[in-house]
Amino acid sequence: MKSPQEKPLILDKKTALAKAESWCAYQERSQQEVRNKLYDWQLKPSEVEEIIGELIVNNFLNEERFALAYASGKANIKKWGKLKIKQGLKLKKVPDKLIQKALNSLDGDKYFEDLCQAVLKKEKTLTEKDPFKKKYKLLNYLMGKGYEKDLIFLALKANNLSE
Structure with a gap:
């Protein structure tokens, strides 16, 4: 949280573009994240949209690339289920078509294997x-991680935990 005496960062368009390029080069960002950051820097709406256009043209910003990276990262590292990943992408205002593409890019066998590992661990x-x-506690835990109910039941059955 910012301290009260800390002044908001106010940048001109050229400096903001350079900072945004550097920020986007560090890690994949959604358009909405960049838009929010630019507004935090006190830029006018017209400047914000111009900078976002520049970032897209120069390939610093690519919504599809972001969605794919986000989905694979959350699935492989955090072991999230597709429902939670979808929710996260929606919060970042990624278009539904790209969300679907990102979810379809996940390896189904690895996804189910991760689910089974989560069942055993929990x-x-x-x-x-x-x-x-x-079984109820396992189901609630796995649904909280964003896994689909039908897959959870299959994983429970595969691990001999369903009655």
Whole structure:
């Protein structure tokens, strides 16, 4: 959180473009993230859109590339399910077509394998004796991670945890 005496950063268009290029080169960004950052720098709406156009033309900003990187990163590193990844992309205002493309790019076998690993890992930490309550807790945990209900049931069945 910013301290009260800290002044907001006010940049001219040329400096803002250079800073935005550097910021986008560091990691993939969505258009909305860049737009928010430019508004934080006190730029006018017309300047913001011009800079975003420049970034797209110079290939610093690519919404499809961002969506693919976001989806694979969240699936492979954080082990999120497709529903949570989709929600994250929607929050970043990525178009539905690109969200679908990013989700389809995920390897289905690896995705299911990650789900099964999550089942086993969580199952070891549960102290619940009642098998129905245990299954319910596993289901809630995995749904919280964004996995689809039908796949969760398949994973539970594959690990002999369904009654």
